[in-house]
Amino acid sequence: MPTNPIFNPDGNDDVSNRSVWFGETTNLMQLNDVRYSWAVGLYQQMRENFWIPQKLDITQDVTDYWNLTPEERRAFDGILSYLTFLDSVQTCNLPHIKSSITAPEISLCMAEQISQEGMHNQSYQYMIETIIPSERRSNVYEFWRTDKVLRDRCEYIAGYYQRYIDSPTPENYFMALLADYMLEGMYFYNGFIFFYNLASRMLMPGSADIFKMINRDELSHVRLFQKLIPEAMATFTHSEDQIYEMFDRAVQYECKWTNHIVGNDILGITEQSTEIYTKYLANMRLKAIGLKPLYEGDLYKKSPYRHLERFSDTKKAGNTKANFFEAGVTSYTMSSGVTGWDEF
Numbered sequence: 001m002p003t004n005p006i007f008n009p010d011g012n013d014d015v016s017n018r019s020v021w022f023g024e025t026t027n028l029m030q031l032n033d034v035r036y037s038w039a040v041g042l043y044q045q046m047r048e049n050f051w052i053p054q055k056l057d058i059t060q061d062v063t064d065y066w067n068l069t070p071e072e073r074r075a076f077d078g079i080l081s082y083l084t085f086l087d088s089v090q091t092c093n094l095p096h097i098k099s100s101i102t103a104p105e106i107s108l109c110m111a112e113q114i115s116q117e118g119m120h121n122q123s124y125q126y127m128i129e130t131i132i133p134s135e136r137r138s139n140v141y142e143f144w145r146t147d148k149v150l151r152d153r154c155e156y157i158a159g160y161y162q163r164y165i166d167s168p169t170p171e172n173y174f175m176a177l178l179a180d181y182m183l184e185g186m187y188f189y190n191g192f193i194f195f196y197n198l199a200s201r202m203l204m205p206g207s208a209d210i211f212k213m214i215n216r217d218e219l220s221h222v223r224l225f226q227k228l229i230p231e232a233m234a235t236f237t238h239s240e241d242q243i244y245e246m247f248d249r250a251v252q253y254e255c256k257w258t259n260h261i262v263g264n265d266i267l268g269i270t271e272q273s274t275e276i277y278t279k280y281l282a283n284m285r286l287k288a289i290g291l292k293p294l295y296e297g298d299l300y301k302k303s304p305y306r307h308l309e310r311f312s313d314t315k316k317a318g319n320t321k322a323n324f325f326e327a328g329v330t331s332y333t334m335s336s337g338v339t340g341w342d343e344f
């Protein structure tokens with residue numbers, strides 16, 4: 001894949017000459033006339049989502065942590081460990097993906113996404129340092145070293161990104177993009193559900209507050225990739241069968257990990273609800289890029305966790321964020337009338 005030079009005086013930034021990849025950009029951020037106007041609106045939304053983890057009060061969670069069952073505590077630590085991995089690899093991988101994008105309006109969105117992924121890691125650190133006792137903290141960061149299921153999962157996810165770095169072909173770039181879409185669109189959500197479930201039982205409200213902000217950011221990343229993947233399918237050689245196969249494997253890995261760390265031991269979640277939810281997510285993400293659902297049947301048409309929507313807060317146009325048990329507004333968002341945040 002060609003990567004952008006720092007400055008290309010021979011480039012041509014005319015809108016009629018722009019493309020997501022293989023364009024002739026000068027690399028100046030010429031944003032007055034843009035070809036992909038959706039990117040301008042998306043960037044604006046991403047900026048308006050601005051938040052600071054330390055402004056969210058998680059003191060209640062410090063005591064709640066000891067009122068969790070041992071299984072819930074193990075899941076809490078394990079999910080934080082896994083999410084730290086996801087946001088870490090995104091922070092590392094996205095600059096590689098971005099360096100081949102030749103439409104500055106899309107580069108701008110990805111620059112913001114990279115910043116948000118970095119900040120998500122910092123919000124995990126804030127939770128780990130505040131809630132988890134010091135003697136358990138490094139176990140959260142190091143869990144993958146001793147947990148084989150997590151390690152396999154991490155290696156599977158990182159593998160697609162690494163293949164592109166080792167061999168930067170257009171085919172590997174396409175697969176890395178698709179892997180990004182799966183990470184953004186599927187891999188976080190069983191983790192989010194765990195925290196919303198605890199919040200629905202009045203447990204760990206500060207953590208759930210943080211996760212609903214992360215959830216909102218992640219949905220903006222999903223929207224970015226929902227625009228990029230159809231463009232990529234029109235640009236790069238690929239096979240639809242390969243996409244379906246990748247989705248199916250992603251579902252299997254996601255269920256295997258969730259069953260391992262959550263399983264049937266947490267009130268409100270079962271191995272069956274995990275399977276239904278993950279397949280429902282896969283179908284929804286496939287549909288959003290113009291492909292058919294992979295899993296047939298009414299069972300996979302709706303989320304089994306609709307009762308938790310009020311905790312995710314993604315139905316409320318992504319603006320006003322109030323603490324679960326207080327009325328205090330915890331976001332800095334200024335916009336109103338933002339639509340399209342109803343994916344749960």
Ligand SMILES: [Fe+2]
Pocket residue numbers: 087090116117120218
């Ligand atoms: Fe993130």
Ligand SMILES: [Fe+2]
Pocket residue numbers: 090117184217218221
């Ligand atoms: Fe993300």
